[in-house]
Amino acid sequence: MSIGVILHVDNPTLEDAARIAAAAEEAGASWVGLPDAFWWRDTWMLALDAARATRHIRVGPVVTNPFMRHPFHTIAATATLHESSHGRALLGIGAGGSEITDAADVSRRRAGAAIRALVTDLRSAGRGAPLHGPSGRHLSVPLAPPASTSGTAPTVIVAGRGPGVLGAAGAVADAALLWALPARELPGAVSTVRAAANGRPAPPEIIWAPLVDHTGDARDQTAYAVVNSSPESHRAWGLDAHDVAQIRRVAVGEGNRAASRLVPEHVADEFVLAGSDPVTAGAIIARIGAAGVAVRADSAHAVTARVAWARRALEAAASSEPAH
Secondary structure (H helix, E strand, O other): OEEEEEEOOOOOOHHHHHHHHHHHHHHOOOEEEEOOOOOOOOHHHHHHHHHHOOOOOEEEEOOEOOOOOOHHHHHHHHHHHHHHOOOOEEEEEOOOOHHHHHOOOOOOOOHHHHHHHHHHHHHHHHOOOOOOOOOOOOOOOOOOOOOOOOOOOOEEEEEOOOHHHHHHHHHHOOEEEEEOOOHHHHHHHHHHHHHHOOOOOOOOEEEEEOEEOOOOOHHHHHHHHHHOOOHHHHHHHOOOHHHHHHHHHHHHHHOHHHHHOOOOHHHHOOOEEOOOOHHHHHHHHHHHOOOEEEEEEOOHHHHHHHHHHHHHHHHHHHOOOOOO
16 A cells, blocks of 8 residues: 655745655655646656655656657656666656646647557666657666666556546556546546556556645645546536636636635535545545555645555555445
């Protein structure tokens, strides 16, 4: 059972990345993920500083996307991080948020296929094959861990909500990250991942990232989740296309907190795990069959308590009835 820490700071500095990564390692987390937003400090530079500040924990973007950089650049960056961290690179991939389409004018329609291709090429390069393309050029940075370490290949986490990305997670990822999904969509998301993983000798680990109201600010994060939820959920909540478009416009223009004020209370309730009772979370973990939990951290000070909460939630899940 794994515990991940996702750095949740607007435009984090290199010092933020290093401090939170070190705190996550000290608290016993398995991995720490750095944000990737094209208007913030670069995620790979943040990851390198996080790697320099730690010795054992896996580090990397959670999540980057397959569109804003050419796949060759993402593979080279992953290899550089893997070499620099002595075999501890983590590559988290998703479709990217609404800003990819609305601000950068990049379509995300083929996200699932793009993620599959990126991960396939990453693994192929790690086996020494040339990068996929007409030149047949080989990667010059080693993707295998140094012989002097006990490391492994880079860990790939795919985060998503839609069937295409969830299918990619099942097909090619080491773990599927279920981030800010409404309760009604969790079982279906897990089923999609497992169906796509059918036949794989090692299906992906399911990691749940609940939106826990530890400090009373969880509702400020619901706009992003609502915008990226399914049309079926929008209809069930009574939100039409105009409502969703308005939330998206405010999120892109003014930020998630401002947009979250437009999210109706009954909708926010489906995302936010009220209070911080790990037993309630444990029951959900057991119901969906998750093997890992990821928690948000906005400061090094918060990390210890959040990781301890995740550990108690996983312990509660282990003592619950197993998923069927």
